[in-house]
Amino acid sequence: MDLNQRITAFANLGQFLKDFMANAEKTDLQLVDFEILKEKLHAVIETSKRQNAWFSTENTLQALQSWSKNLEEESLHTWLSPYAITQTEAKEVAVIMAGNLPLVGFHDFLSVLITGHKVIAKLSSDDQLLLPFLAKVLIQLEPQFKDRITFTQERLPKFDAVIATGSNNTARYFEFYFKNKPNIIRKNRNAVSVLTGNETHEQLVALGADIFGYFGMGCRSVSKLFVPKAYNFDAFFKALFEYKDIINHHKYANNYDYNKAVYLMSLFPILDNEFMILKEDENFSSPISVVFYERYNTKTELQTFLSEREAEIQCVVADDFSENEIPFGQAQQPKLNDYADGVDTVAFLLKIS
Template sequence: MSKFNIKNSINSFSTLGKQLITPDAQLMAIIEDERYHNAWFTPESVLQAVTAIGKMLKEEDLQTWLSKYNLDNDAPGKKVGLILAGNIPLVGFHDVLCVLASGNHALIKSSSQDARLIKTVLERLVAIDDSFTNQYSFIERLADFDAVIATGSNNSSRYFDYYFGKVPNIIRKNRNSIALLTGDETAEQLFKLGHDIFDYYGLGCRNVSKLLVPKDYNFNFFFESIEDHKAIIHHHKYNNNYDYNKSIYLVNSDKHLDNGFLMVKEDDRLASPLAVLYFSYYDNLAQAQELFQKQSDNIQCIVTNAPINVASQVVSFGQSQHPELWDYADGIDTMEFLSNL
């Protein structure tokens, strides 16, 4: 492996970012083709994911981010096994970026649902800077690793704990995101909240699956404000989920609200089915904050403009799917973990 140089890496990553923000014809063809491998990965969703990563890789942001860590240029790189999720396009890119940016070697076990995009992006990085050629490998089975970062379900995390518990590790489980509404939101803010709910069809851990609303909240204004997101119902897999959950609620006489492309149902749980948004009432912000503290291990981020003080990451309306480089999944500082290996 060639000697790691953080300044060169920042230049290379920022150049990659510029390519992703304005995809060329070759990359657009790959973006268009993804739907034939994964029906959820529509051209619009994949393009959104690609350009979001491009915007993340701004030179000044990379410098700000990496300046916080003690990244030793002379330290030999460790082999870090990465088990990537595949629920939304390029969801595992940030973990790969962290390993490469810390001068370590990424052993990448990609998801079968998202195996092509990450290879394409890394091939572009190598074309920009061939020093990355030997800094990553795609593998079918993890072996000969010094550390592991694994993302999966609550069920798979138990297996990860068993297999990787003896090496330094970050093991992620299921998380969901929640929105706290005060009733004072504008139509524009609620429309932006629609992006937090519907982008990537609600499949991401940063998608809002639950609302906290004040007593006597009027959902009519909420439904009116998100009406322009109604085209989502034309995606056949989303529509199948909508029809399935609607039929269950109707058969069981479960009380719910329905606008033709989203059902809203009162439920204490955080994780709602696709095409369904759960909600709970709260009396005051102190009560809402108490719920956030109790559920902090299950919350990825909170979408609100309310003045709250919580441990979880708080973002403005429309921003849940636009994390910064330093917005770490599960609030665990991946770069700190890697720089201390």
Template sequence: MELQQRINAFVQLGQFLSQFSRTEITQKEGVPYNDLFFEGFQHQIKLAGQHNGWFTKENVLFAIEGWAELLSEKNLSEWLAAYESAGVYAEHGRSTKAYTPKTIAIIMAGNIPLVGFHDFLSALITGHSVIVKQSSNDKHLLPFLAKYLEYVAPEYKGMITFTEEKLEAYDAVIATGSDNTARYFDYYFGKKPNIIRKNRNSVAVLTGNETPEQLEALSEDIFRYYGLGCRNVSKLYVPENYNFDAFFSAIYAWKDIINQAKYANNYDYNKAVYLMSLFEMLENGFLMLKEDASFGSPIATLFYEKYSSLESLYNTLQEHADAIQCVVGEGLDIPTVSFGETQKPTLHDYADGVDTIAFLLRK
């Protein structure tokens, strides 16, 4: 199957996904195989939420909306064009660096809906086969979409395998997990070409000059997916003597998050721990702010740390680059993500900054 055929298959998958949004779920004319898959996917969305209380319909549909937008002819072609000299277009005779298709084992996390889709897409669109081992927390959506992909591109049949057993007969590995699981991944897969991802968190840098609109957008980076994603902001860097009143006012739009039982349970538990430990904190009834040097804050908690100058902060961020996924901010002299955009990555935004396509195109 040539590259353009693979692109076309994912474009059709994107068209299928475009029928499912937070505003409405509506069957569109001209989408292939809707009679077989439309109602079934609605059922899978429901099952995903029943199996995992964090996967609310709102958050599942938010993730689907993102992929529906990314899987366009323009986005996919522009993404892959950067790799033409590396061999992605080898089948057209435009490269002397043709790579051999391989079997890629992909071990996925399950913290947010479809979190492993980028790895799945990257491997298949570069012509490889995949063996996917999903997290038990996110096992309903992707196999269904893979089946749809096999219908629009029958060549994919036999190239996509899902397993709960021990991984065997693979050439390379992409594994995502925690710092603890990364040690096991390195032990089991270290002899194969691999990408092994560990814990990362995202931070936001505030200067005190942010507009109410920017701070409200920041709340999306904090609360989307209940803060469970590595691109969620879990820590703020603020100037000394920073006044949090404007911040608390701006995030009030997310006050109803406390009505989600699992979130509320975490809020109550962590608040009790902080009070019994005599930790100082600020809170507004649905979010706690605690001064802490760590990056990974518990659910319903946001850590913060003060800085004396932006120059010293830049050095701190550089020292801890391996622990940081995104830095959110505006007008800084370092690469940043705009407020409200962390959960809208492009195809070029690779987890941990490791170029997955370049890895997959190696001979």
């Protein structure tokens, strides 16, 4: 199976997702049981939600929608064009996946297979169903993938390299355990946003998607705001009112009630709109339902500060602040070359060939 075959297979998987999202009655793909697959995917989404309440139907559909766009043939070719991907011996690559978001490990899954390797995916207990289902569809579209995909929740079998995603704490164990293997070890990172006070209402509404998407649980979720010294939050709160219904999710509401109670009992000054808490804090990583903020003096001073802390930052959401900024509303829509922690996964995988 050459690179073009692999690209075609994943592009067809993307088309399956597009047809699913559009609730199409049929598809041009060679899937004789398309209607059955659609029903099964609906069932997987519902079962995932029952097993993990954070995987709401809306969040899972958002993840599927995102991948349906990224898995277009032109996008795949553009992503891979800078690399020299040749036919080489397939290595066994273990991927230890996080479970904080639906399909959060799909990019690693894709990267391993698209570069010609075999993937051993160690699934999180919080996300056990979605990726195996999509893998079955992929194999139906391209049967040669059957011997290249393994899922496990047990001890990892023999492998040649590893990609592991976890917290700062688990990363220390990963670094020790996998020190003798080629590896990518990912730690905690967060997205931050820089505001100037000149943002439009539409930009602030879009920022709400960066904050509340996936309940703020992703590494690309904005958990920290940087605002000018005299910043007034009135316009910010007015724009975010569009997301007020998030408080109707019971787990989110429990976190909001708990964090609010803790801050009030501790006499911490907070700003509150009855579904989100703003707290002035120097840390980047905030609890669910809470966004930290910090005031800055000058743009140049803040640029220097964030540059010094770049190892803690996944992305910066802003408008005319820095060269690599993400526009408001786009943090949860990474492109294929937006690598987690800034580590080029494809380049890493090509070096182990």
